[in-house]
Amino acid sequence: MKEDPRLIATRQTAIDAAQRILRDEGVLHVTHGAVSKATGISRSTLYRHWPDARCLRDAAFRRIATPPNIPPKTDGPLRSDLRWLLGVLMGALNDTPWGQIAPQVVAAASTDEEARLVITEFMKDRFASVEAVFAAAIDRGEIATNVPVEQLIELAVAAPYFRKLIRHEALDEDWLDRHVDLLCSIAKTNSGQ
Amino acid sequence: MKEDPRLIATRQTAIDAAQRILRDEGVLHVTHGAVSKATGISRSTLYRHWPDARCLRDAAFRRIATPPNIPPKTDGPLRSDLRWLLGVLMGALNDTPWGQIAPQVVAAASTDEEARLVITEFMKDRFASVEAVFAAAIDRGEIATNVPVEQLIELAVAAPYFRKLIRHEALDEDWLDRHVDLLCSIAKTNSGQ
DNA sequence: CACTTATAGAACAAAATGTTCTATAGCGCA
DNA sequence: TGCGCTATAGAACATTTTGTTCTATAAGTG
Numbered sequence: 509m510k511e512d513p514r515l516i517a518t519r520q521t522a523i524d525a526a527q528r529i530l531r532d533e534g535v536l537h538v539t540h541g542a543v544s545k546a547t548g549i550s551r552s553t554l555y556r557h558w559p560d561a562r563c564l565r566d567a568a569f570r571r572i573a574t575p576p577n578i579p580p581k582t583d584g585p586l587r588s589d590l591r592w593l594l595g596v597l598m599g600a601l602n603d604t605p606w607g608q609i610a611p612q613v614v615a616a617a618s619t620d621e622e623a624r625l626v627i628t629e630f631m632k633d634r635f636a637s638v639e640a641v642f643a644a645a646i647d648r649g650e651i652a653t654n655v656p657v658e659q660l661i662e663l664a665v666a667a668p669y670f671r672k673l674i675r676h677e678a679l680d681e682d683w684l685d686r687h688v689d690l691l692c693s694i695a696k697t698n699s700g701q
Numbered sequence: 702m703k704e705d706p707r708l709i710a711t712r713q714t715a716i717d718a719a720q721r722i723l724r725d726e727g728v729l730h731v732t733h734g735a736v737s738k739a740t741g742i743s744r745s746t747l748y749r750h751w752p753d754a755r756c757l758r759d760a761a762f763r764r765i766a767t768p769p770n771i772p773p774k775t776d777g778p779l780r781s782d783l784r785w786l787l788g789v790l791m792g793a794l795n796d797t798p799w800g801q802i803a804p805q806v807v808a809a810a811s812t813d814e815e816a817r818l819v820i821t822e823f824m825k826d827r828f829a830s831v832e833a834v835f836a837a838a839i840d841r842g843e844i845a846t847n848v849p850v851e852q853l854i855e856l857a858v859a860a861p862y863f864r865k866l867i868r869h870e871a872l873d874e875d876w877l878d879r880h881v882d883l884l885c886s887i888a889k890t891n892s893g894q
Numbered sequence: 895c896a897c898t899t900a901t902a903g904a905a906c907a908a909a910a911t912g913t914t915c916t917a918t919a920g921c922g923c924a
Numbered sequence: 925t926g927c928g929c930t931a932t933a934g935a936a937c938a939t940t941t942t943g944t945t946c947t948a949t950a951a952g953t954g
Contacts (some may be wrong), residue, residue, distance in 0.1 A: 615808010
């Protein structure tokens with residue numbers, strides 16, 4: 509009982525187009541009509557797959573909800589592990605469909621339950637990876653005591669996302685180097701609190 | 702040559718409603734029809750004020766682009782100044798229309814030029830305030846040498862916005878206290894780089 | 895009070911959004 | 925291969941939304 513390849517092909521083609529539209533023109537333009545024009549798939553077929561506009565938009569959101577999982581490198585030292593992990597994360601933000609559509613998903617998340625789930629799920633993954641890196645560093649004794657690691661993790665993730673998704677500023681290697689340097693210097697310094 | 706009060710009243714009422722719709726239902730629902738139904742203002746009048754849907758949405762964005770300017774307190778000490786400024790900022794995010802609509806503006810910014818301008822302008826203001834606080838602390842000799850102040854400013858602002866606009870997590874007094882504590886401990890510690 | 899102008903409301907045109915039907919063609923299975 | 929099943933294209937259609945234009949009325953101005 510294999511699935512009809514025509515269904516698969518239609519879904520693939522349509523969602524690809526929907527994502528491109530989402531990225532280039534915004535959520536307002538993700539409609540059956542626009543996707544039909546972009547792909548040649550007839551409107552009636554699209555309505556068969558996604559009964560209304562909301563379903564179609566949700567599908568475009570959800571598809572990118574599965575970015576490649578990042579298995580963190582935790583063999584130290586901290587600076588190296590962190591630089592590698594955040595480098596991958598930055599690369600995803602800069603160069604993958606996910607990064608290009610993320611602002612739209614974030615935007616939608618304040619009124620769209622589906623988008624909100626996508627974001628929180630995604631962030632949970634990211635935090636877990638960064639946490640693993642810090643946990644390994646703690647095990648190796650690389651981190652000073654009474655350093656608030658929870659907050660450090662938040663800052664590590666917040667900065668690149670803030671720059672990219674809110675300020676729409678460039679994320680480059682230089683910036684990331686400085687970011688990681690600062691994080692490590694905090695981690696290794698007894699804050700004296 | 703005073704301006705007709707009817708024009709002012711119509712604009713006020715309509716944009717108020719448009720903002721409420723933007724906040725509660727998302728940018729997709731900010732239309733002449735919806736605003737008309739919400740306010741009782743006739744559709745033709747709305748079209749007279751804002752020729753098309755884009756103008757209407759831009760107006761809703763732009764109006765909140767003028768949040769009360771925050772004159773930073775810079776009489777020290779750093780922790781106190783920073784806590785006060787970020788407290789005001791956090792309050793605005795939590796309790797004002799701006800904070801409620803900000804996610805939508807951020808979202809729109811990736812395809813809408815007007816929204817992008819609103820965000821960058823707004824962020825420029827915020828960074829300037831935080832920078833003033835740090836500059837005063839430097840003058841007072843409160844900050845260790847070779848602390849990368851630019852990055853510190855970015856982290857100071859990034860964390861609350863990331864939490865609120867991207868993760869949709871709560872911003873409370875406890876969290877802010879810890880955030881300010883961490884920032885101050887970084888500022889006062891020679892990072893040894 | 896006379897002039898100007900903003901508004902409401904209707905009537906309308908155009909486009910987008912959904913729905914339903916039929917003919918065709920691709921697919922799975924025997 | 926051939927049969928039944930079903931996905932698709934496309935047209936025809938109803939409905940809603942979007943935008944325009946007109947007129948009568950009411951409100952503000954001087």
